[in-house]
Amino acid sequence: MCGIVGYIGSRSATEVIIGGLQRLEYRGYDSAGIAIYDVEAGLQLRRSVGKLSNLVARVTHEPAVGTIGLGHTRWATHGGVTEANAHPHRDASGSIVVIQNGIVENYLELKSRLLEQGVPFQSQTDTEVIAHLLAYHYQREGSLAPALRQTMLELRGGNAVVAFCIHEPDRFVAARLGNAGGVVLGSAQGEHFVASDVPAILDYTRDLIFLEDRDLAVVSRDGIALSRLDGSQVARPTVTVPWDPIAAARGDYKHFMEKEIHEQPRALVDVLRGRIDHEAGRVDLEDLRLGDADLRRVERIYITACGTAWHAGLVAKFMIERLARVRVEVDYASEFRYREPVLGKDSLLLTFTQSGETVDTLAAMEQARDQGVPSVAIVNAIGSQAARVADGGPIYLHAGPEIGVASTKAFTSMLVSAYLFAVRLAQARGTMTPDQIRPHLQALVELPGKAATIIERVIPQCEELTEHYHRASNALFLGRQQNYPIALEGALKLKEISYIHAEGYPAGEMKHGPIALIDEDLPVVCIAPRDDIYPKMVSNIEQVQARHGQVIAIITDGDDFLPTRARHTLSVPPTIPLLQPVLTAIPLQIFAYTMAVRRGCDVDQPRNLAKSVTVE
Ligand code: F6R
Numbered sequence: 001m002c003g004i005v006g007y008i009g010s011r012s013a014t015e016v017i018i019g020g021l022q023r024l025e026y027r028g029y030d031s032a033g034i035a036i037y038d039v040e041a042g043l044q045l046r047r048s049v050g051k052l053s054n055l056v057a058r059v060t061h062e063p064a065v066g067t068i069g070l071g072h073t074r075w076a077t078h079g080g081v082t083e084a085n086a087h088p089h090r091d092a093s094g095s096i097v098v099i100q101n102g103i104v105e106n107y108l109e110l111k112s113r114l115l116e117q118g119v120p121f122q123s124q125t126d127t128e129v130i131a132h133l134l135a136y137h138y139q140r141e142g143s144l145a146p147a148l149r150q151t152m153l154e155l156r157g158g159n160a161v162v163a164f165c166i167h168e169p170d171r172f173v174a175a176r177l178g179n180a181g182g183v184v185l186g187s188a189q190g191e192h193f194v195a196s197d198v199p200a201i202l203d204y205t206r207d208l209i210f211l212e213d214r215d216l217a218v219v220s221r222d223g224i225a226l227s228r229l230d231g232s233q234v235a236r237p238t239v240t241v242p243w244d245p246i247a248a249a250r251g252d253y254k255h256f257m258e259k260e261i262h263e264q265p266r267a268l269v270d271v272l273r274g275r276i277d278h279e280a281g282r283v284d285l286e287d288l289r290l291g292d293a294d295l296r297r298v299e300r301i302y303i304t305a306c307g308t309a310w311h312a313g314l315v316a317k318f319m320i321e322r323l324a325r326v327r328v329e330v331d332y333a334s335e336f337r338y339r340e341p342v343l344g345k346d347s348l349l350l351t352f353t354q355s356g357e358t359v360d361t362l363a364a365m366e367q368a369r370d371q372g373v374p375s376v377a378i379v380n381a382i383g384s385q386a387a388r389v390a391d392g393g394p395i396y397l398h399a400g401p402e403i404g405v406a407s408t409k410a411f412t413s414m415l416v417s418a419y420l421f422a423v424r425l426a427q428a429r430g431t432m433t434p435d436q437i438r439p440h441l442q443a444l445v446e447l448p449g450k451a452a453t454i455i456e457r458v459i460p461q462c463e464e465l466t467e468h469y470h471r472a473s474n475a476l477f478l479g480r481q482q483n484y485p486i487a488l489e490g491a492l493k494l495k496e497i498s499y500i501h502a503e504g505y506p507a508g509e510m511k512h513g514p515i516a517l518i519d520e521d522l523p524v525v526c527i528a529p530r531d532d533i534y535p536k537m538v539s540n541i542e543q544v545q546a547r548h549g550q551v552i553a554i555i556t557d558g559d560d561f562l563p564t565r566a567r568h569t570l571s572v573p574p575t576i577p578l579l580q581p582v583l584t585a586i587p588l589q590i591f592a593y594t595m596a597v598r599r600g601c602d603v604d605q606p607r608n609l610a611k612s613v614t615v616e
Helices: 013-023 052-061 107-116 126-141 144-154 245-250 256-262 264-272 292-297 307-324 359-370 385-389 409-429 434-469 481-498 507-512 534-546 577-598
Strands: 003-008 031-038 042-049 068-074 096-102 159-165 171-177 184-188 191-195 207-210 215-220 224-228 300-305 327-332 347-353 375-379 393-396 474-479 501-506 523-527 550-556 568-572
Touching: 003 013, 003 096, 003 159, 003 171, 003 215, 013 031, 013 052, 013 068, 013 191, 031 052, 042 052, 068 096, 068 159, 096 126, 096 264, 107 126, 126 144, 126 159, 144 159, 144 171, 144 215, 191 215, 256 264, 256 577, 264 409, 264 434, 292 409, 300 307, 300 359, 307 327, 307 347, 307 409, 307 481, 307 577, 347 359, 347 409, 359 375, 359 385, 375 385, 375 409, 385 393, 393 409, 409 434, 409 577, 434 550, 434 568, 434 577, 474 481, 474 507, 474 534, 481 501, 481 523, 481 577, 501 507, 507 534, 523 534, 523 577, 534 550, 550 577, 568 577
Parallel strands: 300 327, 300 347, 347 375, 375 393, 474 501, 474 523, 523 550, 550 568
Antiparallel strands: 003 068, 003 191, 031 042, 031 068, 096 159, 159 171, 171 215, 184 191, 184 207, 215 224
């Protein structure tokens, strides 16, 4: 949820930057700060906790003057919500300032190296590690751009970084690594801008350049010089966006769904922000109103949701039962409300909803309340009805607005939130110790980077697949265990946007009926990552092949057996099995999207569907 704005020109940098940060307020944040430079006044840092209005009050009281500067709104990841943890962060000499969006996955390792060298730390953030590393490389390189290049090459994880050094007062440098943080540059006569999101700078320019993974930009009053992190030169097109805010928000993408698929690495960073504490081996869910004692009392959890969100609930059942050892039942909200469920006092209702306005989901929550059962809502839309009525608290996804009717980034963020909730519950109930939790936290922070790898790799592969299958009238999706709901989700995505009839099945059930459908025209998508159940999936795949079905297998990197059996394979990086659905879902979203585009369908607004289902 972090927002980045930077400015160099002739206007008041404070005004431009704070105005830009205000336009990003919808993304959510918990502290904000600016660093403004002027030859006479020097480097002026102003930071404050809470709303931007606090920063504005601070700056009114203690102005920051200058025509170059950086600003940031922070959503805490490492370290609490304090002024010391707010960005910008400085190196030990105070001459370098840095703002960042992303998570430095190896920050503990880098921090202990710097501590050994005697570097003093002022905050608990991973960002400060970047400032000190940058100072270290600056001493060797003597210039900011190569120093930032060396620094970025030491970071693991998706990160967008903007840096300024008082010894080079006519420029700032921005770099992007991975896809967890976007960087957009804006150009106007004699002035330039950098931001994490387009709306921040649209008041000043419509001419934008989007940095790609491993790009670096040196931004001065006169222009922007682009290069790659390996030092080679590169050119990126200038995109002129329309004033129409909807079209502007879609940016360079053809559809919102495409944009939202690409936003997943960043959404996965945002859902983790402030919620994981590597050092303590803990998960903290800031909005949850249930304490350890409440969570220990829970004997049974009812999950209710609709559509894609219901699929997230099905995966959540595996996570919660395995990690926290609490019994879980999953219902369609539209069924739950009419089946007169018997909810005991030791129960908890857990709902998943992107919009927070789905009428059946709200009715299920009401039913729980009538029976004295607390509810927790995993929800995206801030301030929505579900967030307000969840007496146990909302757990916000912080995925940003999802406009495409077919849910993508909200779904994968729901899976990660469910995992956080399961670990939080396990922590309270003592079924996991901090030492056991730590590797799970590491697996979580590695997800955004892995999601980015999949997106980049699978899009061209799926475009190629559509050439074979765009005329199909049916498709079958198979998976087992926690990947069975992903088979359901893959089928739902395909049917809703491409209008191809598709069914999802637990692979073991295939021989009890669906096998009759298999012939040489039927694409059968088999989710077969390397896990305990892999040998069973392999034999299901053999059964499909024997009947001449067209197998598209979702496999794990390094599996060289299934490519010899399946007609096509799409490969995803490995992770711990309970988190695999976050990754296996993405190729299926891309498959559905590319098929729908190939068939000329209205991807963002498929017929008969609404984004928010507020009627029964
Ligand atoms: C499918 C999809 C729908 C929603 C469902 C629930 O891609 O988006 O199935 O998941 O209508 O909506 P929310 O999550 O807003 O409650």
